Every structure is written in structure tokens, then in C-alpha cells.
Amino acid sequence: MSDLQILAETVTSSAALVVAFLNQENGSSASKSRPFHRTGPVDIPTSAPDDVKKARKSLIDATMAIQHLVMAPTEYHQQMSIQAWIPPCYQDIAQKAQVAELAIPGRDDVPDRDSFDHLHKMVDMTERYGSSSAKNNTAFNIAFNTDLPFYAYSSQNATLSAQLAGSMKFFGVGGALHLKHLVNGFDWAGLGEAKVVDIGGSQGHASIALASAFPDLSFTVQDLPEVIERAREALISSALEPAVASRISFKAHNFFQPQPPSSHSADVFLARLILNNWHNNEAVSILRNLVSAMKRTAKIIIMAAVLPEPGSVPLREEAIERCRDMFMMQAMNGTERGLGEWKELFGETDRRLILKDVTKPEGSNLSVLEVVLAKES
Numbered sequence: 109m110s111d112l113q114i115l116a117e118t119v120t121s122s123a124a125l126v127v128a129f130l131n132q133e134n135g136s137s138a139s140k141s142r143p144f145h146r147t148g149p150v151d152i153p154t155s156a157p158d159d160v161k162k163a164r165k166s167l168i169d170a171t172m173a174i175q176h177l178v179m180a181p182t183e184y185h186q187q188m189s190i191q192a193w194i195p196p197c198y199q200d201i202a203q204k205a206q207v208a209e210l211a212i213p214g215r216d217d218v219p220d221r222d223s224f225d226h227l228h229k230m231v232d233m234t235e236r237y238g239s240s241s242a243k244n245n246t247a248f249n250i251a252f253n254t255d256l257p258f259y260a261y262s263s264q265n266a267t268l269s270a271q272l273a274g275s276m277k278f279f280g281v282g283g284a285l286h287l288k289h290l291v292n293g294f295d296w297a298g299l300g301e302a303k304v305v306d307i308g309g310s311q312g313h314a315s316i317a318l319a320s321a322f323p324d325l326s327f328t329v330q331d332l333p334e335v336i337e338r339a340r341e342a343l344i345s346s347a348l349e350p351a352v353a354s355r356i357s358f359k360a361h362n363f364f365q366p367q368p369p370s371s372h373s374a375d376v377f378l379a380r381l382i383l384n385n386w387h388n389n390e391a392v393s394i395l396r397n398l399v400s401a402m403k404r405t406a407k408i409i410i411m412a413a414v415l416p417e418p419g420s421v422p423l424r425e426e427a428i429e430r431c432r433d434m435f436m437m438q439a440m441n442g443t444e445r446g447l448g449e450w451k452e453l454f455g456e457t458d459r460r461l462i463l464k465d466v467t468k469p470e471g472s473n474l475s476v477l478e479v480v481l482a483k484e485s
């Protein structure tokens with residue numbers, strides 16, 4: 109039997125398992141019971157048994173592998189950019205579906221296609237800037253005709269800045285970037301009463317998730333001034349319990365500047381999805397500002413991708429990681445890192461800074477890296 113036929117059989121048997129589960133869950137025909145309907149849950153039901161979860165994953169992997177086998181290279185290239193990174197044009201979808209544009213859920217949360225124009229400027233980027241790693245030598249700069257680096261530009265553009273903050277929050281409630289992986293990926297309870305500084309914490313969604321789960325922790329969320337202003341307003345108008353909200357404060361702080369004295373008593377510096385936005389020179393500066401503020405027992409918790417060795421994980425998983433790596437380069441000359449590169453970064457920052465532990469929670473795209481200061485001998 110050919111690879112294509114074997115994959116087709118996998119699709120048939122896996123689909124049968126998923127459909128049987130949906131029928132049993134919803135008591136109706138699976139064609140009517142779509143778990144990801146706009147009013148339905150945003151993630152696979154936790155009640156799904158392991159074999160159904162596995163079948164669902166096999167379905168995704170096998171259908172993707174089939175696409176690889178039957179597509180011509182030009183079609184595949186197109187598919188990659190459409191499927192992986194170019195968000196839909198909401199106006200086109202609304203017209204086709206014959207609904208008002210505003211009726212499309214999530215419309216205001218995430219950047220639309222115009223905000224991702226730089227994806228088409230990769231060739232121009234390499235032609236114009238060669239291997240420069242300057243923050244304003246990117247495909248983004250060409251597409252947006254600006255000399256400003258990504259975050260300097262977005263902070264002057266209220267719509268884009270709000271969309272970026274909205275998308276970080278949006279990604280935190282579903283699947284592989286879910287904040288539960290941060291909550292479960294480290295022994296937060298073991299810290300006891302502790303103070304966490306969440307650098308580049310955006311709207312404070314990571315701190316809110318942790319504060320809700322661990323009543324002994326208090327948080328300072330730092331970000332750029334305009335982001336912090338919006339985050340403060342959002343917290344005030346949110347329905348968050350006062351017992352949680354009272355343990356979260358916001359502070360405008362540029363992480364390229366030394367930490368304020370109030371951070372010197374912090375037990376943890378949290379950096380979730382921050383360092384991949386920056387090349388090593390800048391990432392070292394960010395980390396050094398934390399090291400200078402760290403007391404002996406403090407730690408840095410980094411939540412970030414750890415790039416897999418080529419071929420060591422299923423194809424789709426690796427494709428997502430590599431697409432994100434490419435996106436970071438196109439938008440801001442940032443980079444994802446493999447384990448060796450993370451260790452090099454810590455060594456370059458300070459010889460005392462060491463990786464104590466790294467965990468990849470089940471179902472997460474990101475790993476949790478615990479980084480500490482080694483005891484001086």
C-alpha cells in the first residue's frame with residue numbers, strides 16, 4: 109500500500125473515533141454537533157478520552173501529510189503562507205458569508221491582513237539588508253515604509269497597538285498557548301508568599317491567571333506606557349474579583365532600562381513571549397537589567413518556545429515553530445531559540461546565570477525555563 113493510502117486509512121479510522129465521541133457527547137448526529145461552533149467551547153472538551161484526543165491529532169497530522177504528498181511545490185508554498193500566518197480579510201469573509209463584518213467573532217481582537225503585509229517582503233528584506241539584525245532592517249519596515257522598529261511603530265498606532273495586546277490575550281485562552289500551561293508548568297505554590305514582576309506583561313493576562321490560582325502571589329505588570337494605560341483601564345472595568353485584582357499592579361517600564369528599586373525585592377521575574385522578539389544583543393541587555401535587580405534567591409521564569417531538533421517532533425508541530433521563528437525575523441529581527449541557544453544566551457548575559465530546569469507542559473507549544481543565579485564558590 110502507498111503512503112498516501114496508509115494516510116487515507118488513518119484519516120478514516122480516526123474520523124470514526126472522533127465522530128463517535130461527538131455523537132455520544134451531543135446526542136445528535138456529528139454533522140450537527142461542531143465543538144468549535146462560535147458559541148461553543150474554544151478548546152477540545154476535557155472530557156474527551158485519550159484515544160479520541162490522539163485520533164483528533166492523527167487526523168490533523170495525516171491530513172497535513174496528505175497535503176504535502178499531493179500538492180505541487182508552488183501550491184504548497186501558497187498553502188503555508190495562507191494557512192500558517194496570513195490572517196483572513198474579515199471584509200471578504202463577511203461578504204461571502206453574507207453577514208455584517210462586525211458579526212464575525214474575534215474581529216476586533218486580532219490584527220487583520222493589512223497588519224501582516226510584511227510577510228510578502230521577505231525577499232526584499234534579504235536583498236536590501238542582507239544579514240543585518242538591526243531592529244529596523246526588516247520586512248516589516250519595507251512593508252510599512254517606516255524606519256521605526258516594530259514596537260516603536262505600534263506604540264504610535266493606537267489601532268495596531270490595541271490589536272496586538274488583544275491578540276496576546278486571545279491566544280492565551282486557547283490550545284497550545286493557553287495560560288493554563290504557565291499555571292501548571294512551574295511550582296508556583298512552592299514559592300509561598302512571593303512577589304512576581306511580569307516584564308512586557310501586556311494586559312496582565314498571565315499575571316491575572318496566576319493570581320487567580322495562587323492567592324499568596326502578588327504581581328507587578330510592566331510594559332510600555334500606552335500598553336499599561338490601557339491595561340489599567342481594562343482591569344478597572346473588568347469583573348475580576350477584588351481579592352485577585354488587589355494583588356495586581358501596573359507600572360510603565362522599558363525593559364532596556366534598569367529595574368526600579370521596587371523590583372529589587374522580587375522573588376520572580378516572569379518573561380513570557382518576550383525574548384524571542386529580540387536578537388541576542390538586545391536579549392542580553394533585557395536579562396542583564398533583571399540580573400542587576402535580582403536578590404540571591406530570585407529567579408527568572410521564561411515561557412518561550414524551545415525549538416526542536418529538526419525531525420524530532422511531528423511535521424506540523426515543527427512547521428508551526430519554524431513559521432513563528434520566521435515571523436519573528438520578518439517583523440522585528442527576533443528569533444526563536446533551541447536549548448543550546450538558550451544556554452548560550454544565559455552564559456553571554458552573566459556567567460552566574462544558569463538554566464536550572466526546563467519543562468514543556470503537555471499540549472503546550474511553549475516551555476517553561478527556570479533560570480537562577482549559581483551560588484558563588
Ligand SMILES: C[S@@+](CC[C@H](N)C(=O)[O-])C[C@H]1O[C@@H](n2cnc3c(N)ncnc32)[C@H](O)[C@@H]1O
Nearest residue numbers: 259276308309310331332335361362363380381
Ligand atoms: C509578544 S508580547 C508578550 C506579552 C505577554 N508577556 C504575553 O505573554 O502574552 C511582547 C510584549 O512586550 C512589550 N514590549 C515591547 N518592547 C518593550 C519594552 N522596551 N519594554 C517593555 N515592554 C516592551 C510589548 O508591548 C508586548 O506587550
